Amino acid sequence: MPRPTIALDAMGGDAAPNIVVEGAALARVRFPDVKFIMFGDKRKISPLIDKHDNLKRSVSIYHTDDAVSSEERPAVALRQGRNSSMQLAINAVNSGEAAGIVSAGNTGALMAMAKVSLKMLPGIDRPAIAAPCPTKVGESVLLDLGANVEGDAENLVQFGMLGAAFARTVFGIEQPTVGLLNVGAEEVKGHDAVRQAAAIFRERKLPFTFHGFVEGDDIGAGSVDVFVVDGFTGNITLKTLEGTVRLYSEYLQQTFRSSLMSKFAYFLARGAFAKMKARIDPRRYNGATFLGLNGVVVKSHGGTDSFGFANAIGVAVDMATNDINDFIVRELAEYGEQDVPQARIV
Amino acid sequence: MPRPTIALDAMGGDAAPNIVVEGAALARVRFPDVKFIMFGDKRKISPLIDKHDNLKRSVSIYHTDDAVSSEERPAVALRQGRNSSMQLAINAVNSGEAAGIVSAGNTGALMAMAKVSLKMLPGIDRPAIAAPCPTKVGESVLLDLGANVEGDAENLVQFGMLGAAFARTVFGIEQPTVGLLNVGAEEVKGHDAVRQAAAIFRERKLPFTFHGFVEGDDIGAGSVDVFVVDGFTGNITLKTLEGTVRLYSEYLQQTFRSSLMSKFAYFLARGAFAKMKARIDPRRYNGATFLGLNGVVVKSHGGTDSFGFANAIGVAVDMATNDINDFIVRELAEYGEQDVPQARIV
Numbered sequence: 001m002p003r004p005t006i007a008l009d010a011m012g013g014d015a016a017p018n019i020v021v022e023g024a025a026l027a028r029v030r031f032p033d034v035k036f037i038m039f040g041d042k043r044k045i046s047p048l049i050d051k052h053d054n055l056k057r058s059v060s061i062y063h064t065d066d067a068v069s070s071e072e073r074p075a076v077a078l079r080q081g082r083n084s085s086m087q088l089a090i091n092a093v094n095s096g097e098a099a100g101i102v103s104a105g106n107t108g109a110l111m112a113m114a115k116v117s118l119k120m121l122p123g124i125d126r127p128a129i130a131a132p133c134p135t136k137v138g139e140s141v142l143l144d145l146g147a148n149v150e151g152d153a154e155n156l157v158q159f160g161m162l163g164a165a166f167a168r169t170v171f172g173i174e175q176p177t178v179g180l181l182n183v184g185a186e187e188v189k190g191h192d193a194v195r196q197a198a199a200i201f202r203e204r205k206l207p208f209t210f211h212g213f214v215e216g217d218d219i220g221a222g223s224v225d226v227f228v229v230d231g232f233t234g235n236i237t238l239k240t241l242e243g244t245v246r247l248y249s250e251y252l253q254q255t256f257r258s259s260l261m262s263k264f265a266y267f268l269a270r271g272a273f274a275k276m277k278a279r280i281d282p283r284r285y286n287g288a289t290f291l292g293l294n295g296v297v298v299k300s301h302g303g304t305d306s307f308g309f310a311n312a313i314g315v316a317v318d319m320a321t322n323d324i325n326d327f328i329v330r331e332l333a334e335y336g337e338q339d340v341p342q343a344r345i346v
Numbered sequence: 347m348p349r350p351t352i353a354l355d356a357m358g359g360d361a362a363p364n365i366v367v368e369g370a371a372l373a374r375v376r377f378p379d380v381k382f383i384m385f386g387d388k389r390k391i392s393p394l395i396d397k398h399d400n401l402k403r404s405v406s407i408y409h410t411d412d413a414v415s416s417e418e419r420p421a422v423a424l425r426q427g428r429n430s431s432m433q434l435a436i437n438a439v440n441s442g443e444a445a446g447i448v449s450a451g452n453t454g455a456l457m458a459m460a461k462v463s464l465k466m467l468p469g470i471d472r473p474a475i476a477a478p479c480p481t482k483v484g485e486s487v488l489l490d491l492g493a494n495v496e497g498d499a500e501n502l503v504q505f506g507m508l509g510a511a512f513a514r515t516v517f518g519i520e521q522p523t524v525g526l527l528n529v530g531a532e533e534v535k536g537h538d539a540v541r542q543a544a545a546i547f548r549e550r551k552l553p554f555t556f557h558g559f560v561e562g563d564d565i566g567a568g569s570v571d572v573f574v575v576d577g578f579t580g581n582i583t584l585k586t587l588e589g590t591v592r593l594y595s596e597y598l599q600q601t602f603r604s605s606l607m608s609k610f611a612y613f614l615a616r617g618a619f620a621k622m623k624a625r626i627d628p629r630r631y632n633g634a635t636f637l638g639l640n641g642v643v644v645k646s647h648g649g650t651d652s653f654g655f656a657n658a659i660g661v662a663v664d665m666a667t668n669d670i671n672d673f674i675v676r677e678l679a680e681y682g683e684q685d686v687p688q689a690r691i692v
Contacts, residue, residue: 136593146529149537183492183581191495191578216585220593232537233579235529237586239562244590247482247566248626252598255622256615265615269601269608276601280594 003033004320006313007089007098010040011067012105014303017041019104021048021055023309028054030310031317037062037092039085064088068109070302077109078116086110090117093295099320100296102287102312107299111147111290118295121325123332126151127292128159129231129299130166132285132315133241135222141166142219142227145288146235153196156180156228158336160201162291163226164208165331169322170315171225178206179214179224181233189213193230207331245280287312289319291328296320349379350666352659353435353444356386357413358451360649363387365450367394367401369655374400376656377663383408383438385431410434414455416648423455424462432456436463439641445666446642448633448658453645457493457636464641467671469678472497473638474505475577475645476512478631478661479587481568487512488565488573491634492581499542502526502574504682506547508637509572510554511677515668516661517571524552525560525570527579535559539576553677591626633658635665638674642666 008024010017017040024036035058038045042063049055066083081087086105092098094117103110115127130143143163148155160178167176180198182190187198190213201210211224216237219227229237256266266273278284282301286308290297296319300312354370356363363386370382381404384391388409395401412429427433432451438444440463449456461473476489489509494501506524513522526544528536533544536559547556557570562583565573575583602612612619624630628647632654636643642665646658 134593136596149529149535181582183495183578189495194578216582216587217589217592219586220589229582232529232540233582236527236562236575236579237582240565240583240586241562241590243563243566244587245594246563247480248591248594250482251622251625255618258618258621262615262618265611265618268614269611272601272604272608272611275604276597279597 003035004099004317005035005037005097006316006320007092007101008036008038008313009086009089009101009103009105010038010045011085012103012302013300013309015305016104017045017048019304019306019309021045021052022306023313024059025052025055026306026310027313027317028058030314034058034313034317036060037089037098039064039089039092040067041065062088062092068106070106072106072109074106074108074112077106078112081109081113087113087117090114090295090297093297094118100298100316102298102300102309102316104300104302104304104309104312110297110299114290114293114295114297118293118297121292121294121328121332123329123336124158124162124292126155126158127290128162129288130163130291131238131288133219133238134280134285135220137222139171139285140219140222140225140227141171142229142234142238143291144229144231144234145238146231147290148231150232151193151230153193153200156193156197156230157200158292159228160197160208160210160226161331161336162328163228165324165328166289166291167225169324169327170318173225175209176225177209177211178226178228179211179218181216181227181229181237182213183215185213185215187213205335207335242282245282283308284311287315289315294325296324349381350445350663351381351383351443352662352666353438353447354382354384354659355432355435355447355449355451356384356391357431358449358648359646359655361651362450363391363394365650365652365655367391367398368652369659370405371398371401372652372656373659373663374404376660380404380659380663382406383435383444385410385435385438386413387411408434408438414452416452418452418455420452420454420458423452424458427455427459433459433463436460436641436643439643440464446644446662448644448646448655448662450646450648450650450655450658456643456645460636460639460641460643464639464643467638467640467674467678469675469682470504470508470638472501472504473636474508475634476509476637477584477634479565479584480626480631481566483568485517485631486565486568486571486573487517488575488580488584489637490575490577490580491584492577493636494577496578497539497576499539499546502539502543502576503546504638505574506543506554506556506572507677507682508674509574511670511674512635512637513571515670515673516664519571521555522571523555523557524572524574525557525564527573527575527583528559528561531559531561551681553681588628591628629654630657633661635661640671642670
């Protein structure tokens with residue numbers, strides 16, 4: 001079992017650096033061999049680390065006073081944030097010091113910095129943001145969640161390759177199924193990009209099973225392991241899903257509060273409800289990953305807590321220990337576009 | 347109070363004509379003055395009507411042997427379905443015999459026939475499918491749900507006008523708020539069409555309040571009365587929402603079944619849960635409407651029951667009695683595109 005080192009942007013997130021350090025301590029319980037480099041304000045980070053015996057010998061701190069604020073425009077962060085905790089953490093991945101980076105900071109800045117520093121994998125034109133989501137039968141991965149607001153058929157095909165690699169290496173599914181989100185299951189449905197992508201999937205030899213078109217309600221049903229969609233629709237879809245879970249939870253709480261009898265009922269069933277809550281807990285699905293970059297980059301929700309941050313670290317560790325990017329490069333060499341220049345494949 | 351006559355496609359839907367006749371009987375309880383013309387197989391419809399005293403004098407039957415199947419391609423239905431219950435019901439709207447039509451049949455065929463027969467309202471280039479959805483604070487309307495898979499900024503602006511007219515006439519909201527679904531709330535976010543649409547909304551005088559960009563989780567929160575999005579994303583969004591509600595309900599059932607104690611808890615709280623179920627009942631939100639056509643057209647879910655079908659009838663009655671299309675034409679004349687030829691506005 002390898003012992004990956006993960007770079008952590010200690011200053012990113014609403015409750016940083018606390019959730020970062022506490023999250024790292026929690027992650028070490030699940031991955032006792034993992035090491036961390038924390039980038040940020042040493043004066044704030046050190047006293048927090050001192051509280052955790054399992055961090056003292058597994059964390060090195062790289063001090064910087066600079067941090068990217070959550071409101072900063074990506075282009076500005078890129079120009080002015082050379083010494084920011086975020087950029088320095090990315091640099092550690094680029095230099096090979098760290099096998100991956102986790103940040104709960106500014107998403108746009110993280111994407112911009114990661115693209116410029118790490119560059120794309122050979123054969124991939126654009127990165128995609130991917131995240132696991134709960135389904136009736138387990139979990140599936142959904143991408144792109146907004147790295148791109150426009151794209152063509154070949155981008156969708158590449159997202160399929162990336163998502164399948166994620167399902168294979170992180171979920172451990174040998175032959176994942178991939179579906180293209182569309183407005184109907186029939187071949188004639190949808191706009192040009194999605195129909196062309198389906199045509200390409202059907203004619204190529206693939207390292208996964210192409211299931212065809214799927215619809216929005218297939219996500220909850222878990223009809224496929226990988227849901228592929230453009231970043232505009234994917235972003236709105238994921239946030240609608242999150243908003244609907246929140247609405248339903250709100251209705252449920254109101255229901256239990258509505259009478260003495262229902263309050264008592266909740267008291268009786270509270271154990272079962274704790275289990276249900278854990279199952280749909282958004283913190284469990286925290287950790288969106290930027291696929292297609294030449295380095296493992298995981299973005300935690302900015303508002304998460306230490307439990308959620310620990311799960312984001314878990315995603316980075318899984319991706320790093322399973323060498324997802326080497327895997328993607330090999331698969332693209334074998335199954336990617338025929339006209340990819342072989343010279344580009346390292 | 348006007349007494350609208352509604353044309354019903356008695357042969358559309360999985361359980362037609364039963365749900366259509368039973369639904370009509372239920373709708374008459376809420377709208378005692380409404381009249382119906384049912385199009386379909388008289389031998390099947392008549393005996394069903396005879397069971398309901400409140401239908402006997404309020405329903406006329408127009409017999410036809412022909413019906414559009416749920417698998418029929420729209421173009422084929424259009425060519426070969428001239429005598430179908432669906433087409434004849436649309437004709438009744440076109441001739442003025444009926445103030446609106448409700449069908450639980452083939453969506454694509456209904457849209458194709460309605461577009462060809464009824465045509466667009468002056469100033470509207472494309473129809474949009476709109477449906478109400480539950481929110482934390484009540485209900486909002488979401489459009490387009492898939493009438494178009496592509497469109498430009500002006501289409502989105504027109505959808506905003508249509509959705510606002512729906513919110514004003516059906517929800518009774520004097521000054522509705524309209525939001526454009528996007529990947530973020532900032533002005534710079536999104537692709538060209540959505541940013542241009544926002545720019546147009548900001549520069550025009552409008553009969554509603556333009557709220558700016560909204561995100562997927564704003565739907566559940568009910569941040570605006572009208573959510574505007576392209577048909578591709580809107581269709582996937584609505585189905586994701588439905589799928590998530592189904593997933594959550596499934597989890598909830600499993601939770602209550604998980605132990606004797608939780609089964610007892612459900613027994614105690616069953617009244618409160620019946621209320622919650624009613625609140626998110628998809629049948630309550632049944633009835634997607636085709637806005638922008640020169641006639642009221644409401645599409646019921648094909649798999650609905652009589653309660654759901656009655657709600658779809660309710661949407662048609664609300665739209666017809668509030669003269670939504672006259673309202674839209676007047677608003678477009680006052681607030682629509684400056685270069686709309688006045689001659690086109692009847």
